[in-house]
Amino acid sequence: MSAINESVTNMxxxxxxxxPEEAAxxxxxxxxxxxxxxxxxRPELGSIAGTVLVFVFFGIFAGGSGxxxxxxxxxxxxxxxxxxxxxxxxCLLMIAGEFDLSMGSMIGFAGVMVxxxxxxxxxxxxxxxxxxxxxxxALGALNGYLVVRTKLPSFIVTLAFMFILRGLTLVLSTGFxxxxxxxGIGDKFTEDPVVSALxxxxxxxxxxxxxxxxxxxxxxxxxDPVVAGLPKVLVWWIVMAVxxxxxxxxxxxxxxxxxVGGDANAAxxxxxxxxxxxxxxxxLTAFCACLFGVLQVADVGSAAADRGLQKEFEAIxxxxxxxxxxxxxxxSVIGACFGALIFxxxxxxxxYTNIDSDWYRVFxxxxxxxxxxxxxxxxxxxxxxx
Amino acid sequence: xxxxxxxxxxxxxxYFGTVIALQGVTLRLKRGEVHCLLGDNGAGxxxxxxxLAGVHQPSSGAYRVDGEQVRFNSPREALDxxxxxxxxxxxxxxxxxxxxxxxxxxxxxxKMFGVIPVIxxxxxxxxxxxxxxxxxxxxxxxxxxxxxxSGGERQCLAIARAIHFGAKVLILDEPTAALGVxxxxxxxxxxxxxxxxxxxxxxxxxxxxxxxxxxxSFTLLNRGQSxxxxxxxxxxxxxxxxxxxxxxxxxxxxxxxEGRAA
Ligand SMILES: Nc1ncnc2c1ncn2[C@@H]1O[C@H](COP(=O)(O)OP(=O)(O)OP(=O)(O)O)[C@@H](O)[C@H]1O
Ligand SMILES: [Mg+2]
Numbered sequence: 001m002s003a004i005n006e007s008v009t010n011m012x013x014x015x016x017x018x019x020p021e022e023a024a025x026x027x028x029x030x031x032x033x034x035x036x037x038x039x040x041x042r043p044e045l046g047s048i049a050g051t052v053l054v055f056v057f058f059g060i061f062a063g064g065s066g067x068x069x070x071x072x073x074x075x076x077x078x079x080x081x082x083x084x085x086x087x088x089x090x091c092l093l094m095i096a097g098e099f100d101l102s103m104g105s106m107i108g109f110a111g112v113m114v115x116x117x118x119x120x121x122x123x124x125x126x127x128x129x130x131x132x133x134x135x136x137x138a139l140g141a142l143n144g145y146l147v148v149r150t151k152l153p154s155f156i157v158t159l160a161f162m163f164i165l166r167g168l169t170l171v172l173s174t175g176f177x178x179x180x181x182x183x184g185i186g187d188k189f190t191e192d193p194v195v196s197a198l199x200x201x202x203x204x205x206x207x208x209x210x211x212x213x214x215x216x217x218x219x220x221x222x223x224d225p226v227v228a229g230l231p232k233v234l235v236w237w238i239v240m241a242v243x244x245x246x247x248x249x250x251x252x253x254x255x256x257x258x259x260v261g262g263d264a265n266a267a268x269x270x271x272x273x274x275x276x277x278x279x280x281x282x283x284l285t286a287f288c289a290c291l292f293g294v295l296q297v298a299d300v301g302s303a304a305a306d307r308g309l310q311k312e313f314e315a316i317x318x319x320x321x322x323x324x325x326x327x328x329x330x331x332s333v334i335g336a337c338f339g340a341l342i343f344x345x346x347x348x349x350x351x352y353t354n355i356d357s358d359w360y361r362v363f364x365x366x367x368x369x370x371x372x373x374x375x376x377x378x379x380x381x382x383x384x385x386x
Numbered sequence: 387x388x389x390x391x392x393x394x395x396x397x398x399x400x401y402f403g404t405v406i407a408l409q410g411v412t413l414r415l416k417r418g419e420v421h422c423l424l425g426d427n428g429a430g431x432x433x434x435x436x437x438l439a440g441v442h443q444p445s446s447g448a449y450r451v452d453g454e455q456v457r458f459n460s461p462r463e464a465l466d467x468x469x470x471x472x473x474x475x476x477x478x479x480x481x482x483x484x485x486x487x488x489x490x491x492x493x494x495x496x497k498m499f500g501v502i503p504v505i506x507x508x509x510x511x512x513x514x515x516x517x518x519x520x521x522x523x524x525x526x527x528x529x530x531x532x533x534x535x536s537g538g539e540r541q542c543l544a545i546a547r548a549i550h551f552g553a554k555v556l557i558l559d560e561p562t563a564a565l566g567v568x569x570x571x572x573x574x575x576x577x578x579x580x581x582x583x584x585x586x587x588x589x590x591x592x593x594x595x596x597x598x599x600x601x602x603s604f605t606l607l608n609r610g611q612s613x614x615x616x617x618x619x620x621x622x623x624x625x626x627x628x629x630x631x632x633x634x635x636x637x638x639x640x641x642x643x644e645g646r647a648a
Binding site for chain 1: 441473476477478482489505
């Protein structure tokens with residue numbers, strides 16, 4: 001016993017000034033990077049493969065149908081864009097280990113928050129748009145506060161809000177408009193230059209005209225391009241995706257999101273403000289849902305009580321297809337965007353084929369199952385090395 | 387006089403519902419000393435340490451840092467005072483990289499394009515790799531997930547992290563539990579080096595060969611109560627072994643086995 005004691009004491013007191021490199025070089029082990037880690041590094045891999053698969057499929061079955069002509073592309077890209085906006089928010093929240101099932105209802109609720117004040121209360125549109133964003137984000141903060149405060153699963157808390165907000169949307173629209181649809185708001189958008197510039201119609205008209213002039217894109221007989229410009233929803237999608245992807249990968253807050261989702265207790269113990277991170281992300285999902293709602297109201301010219309129905313599930317599916325773990329701690333914004341793209345392509349693409357569009361949900365359910373199995377495989381590999 | 391102590395728990399109790407985890411414990415950590423916390427499983431050592439680290443708030447009693455009464459609402463507040471902790475469960479996220487784990491919560495930042503604050507990944511990777519190398523753990527790539535490391539390597543990562551951030555006080559909950567002989571020696575060396583740099587250390591171990599050579603004083607916990615603090619000069623290794631749960635049992639077992647063998 002004393003011999004061990006001495007040797008320990010000697011080791012402690014000897015070579016304490018040794019340089020780190022020297023100390024390290026006495027350890028001959030050099031770790032090998034196992035090949036599956038490459039997969040683990042790329043959560044979006046599955047969704048990229050899925051996207052390729054879907055494009056090949058529709059290339060074969062709808063290749064000559066105009067689906068891949070410019071107006072066809074804009075068509076499905078727009079569907080992907082709407083979903084992509086909320087998928088970006090849902091993705092960050094899911095990486096942090098929570099869900100927001102109230103996103104779909106929030107889309108409808110944001111719509112009536114935008115439409116009712118100008119139509120029935122005499123507000124200017126810009127004020128109601130700001131009101132909708134502030135109101136949604138406050139509701140998101142309430143969602144998040146309840147989740148971190150009660151420590152209940154976010155699944156159940158936001159499920160309650162899914163019903164509360166959908167119900168309120170219905171109550172408000174029938175109360176004010178005496179109908180489930182609040183119409184006539186489209187003109188207000190056109191009259192407000194700032195709101196219209198932000199949320200309505202298309203942009204980059206000069207580029208599309210120039211491309212048409214150079215015969216690079218299809219033209220109408222009049223010489224105008226078949227598509228006037230890039231829909232703003234796509235611009236918003238790109239902006240949100242780039243911003244979220246950047247925050248997640250490069251910033252301190254991004255590291256906190258991963259830590260909180262990977263192990264909330266560990267996150268707390270190393271000094272990450274777990275509650276603040278989670279609440280901010282619930283505010284983000286609410287913001288994304290509101291953005292969806294405002295863009296849709298601007299596009300359609302009305303708000304309706306059933307807007308955004310089931311969008312929360314579509315967003316979660318897109319995120320899961322994108323490689324984000326349901327349990328949190330791992331995922332990718334790019335993956336979620338590819339997930340949304342798959343959605344758009346399948347939903348619109350089916351109508352270009354001879355396939356009955358009733359198969360759309362079957363197809364998506366299948367994709368979801370595949371994606372979950374794939375992710376589960378990766379995660380169990382990660383767990384196996386613990 | 388109180389200034390001699392960097393951390394002080396005064397008559398601290400901690401209850402979890404009906405469970406009395408700590409009962410009237412007084413513990414004083416001298417500036418620059420290595421203090422060893424001994425006790426049986428479930429004695430309340432981790433609870434005591436988590437109270438020091440800001441994870442738990444005392445149910446009653448006072449906690450003083452540098453003679454000043456504090457009430458940490460989160461581990462972050464303790465970290466900001468230079469008190470870093472290695473938890474028994476290590477507080478690492480397996481799916482995250484070595485470097486991201488190392489700096490989780492205290493990410494080094496640089497300005498991208500002079501304005502956008504981003505994590506300085508190069509610095510994070512290099513520092514994490516160097517600090518692990520100092521402990522004899524060689525990682526070729528600090529961006530590999532912690533889930534790919536062995537238990538001992540993870541423990542070294544958690545210790546290296548605490549040493550890097552523990553400016554004043556280092557708290558270690560069974561730092562050598564999963565370690566081999568050599569890595570254990572490295573950890574003891576690191577504790578010694580920390581003391582040389584004027585850092586106060588409090589650590590838990592069940593191993594008398596780790597505790598006795600390095601510690602300056604010992605506090606024994608038993609069923610949530612402190613059995614007193616003993617300076618090293620006042621106590622022999624055998625007495626420490628006795629204080630550790632089962633010390634006498636081990637000795638009689640050894641005698642019995644040797645008696646039989648003879
Ligand atoms: N969060 C908690 N809620 C309820 N009881 C707890 C909690 N944390 C600890 N305890 C109880 O407090 C007592 C002391 O636990 P603690 O973890 O401090 O022991 P320990 O001395 O660290 O033991 P070990 O040597 O096994 O690590 C145990 O009986 C435990 O069940
Ligand atoms: Mg313990």
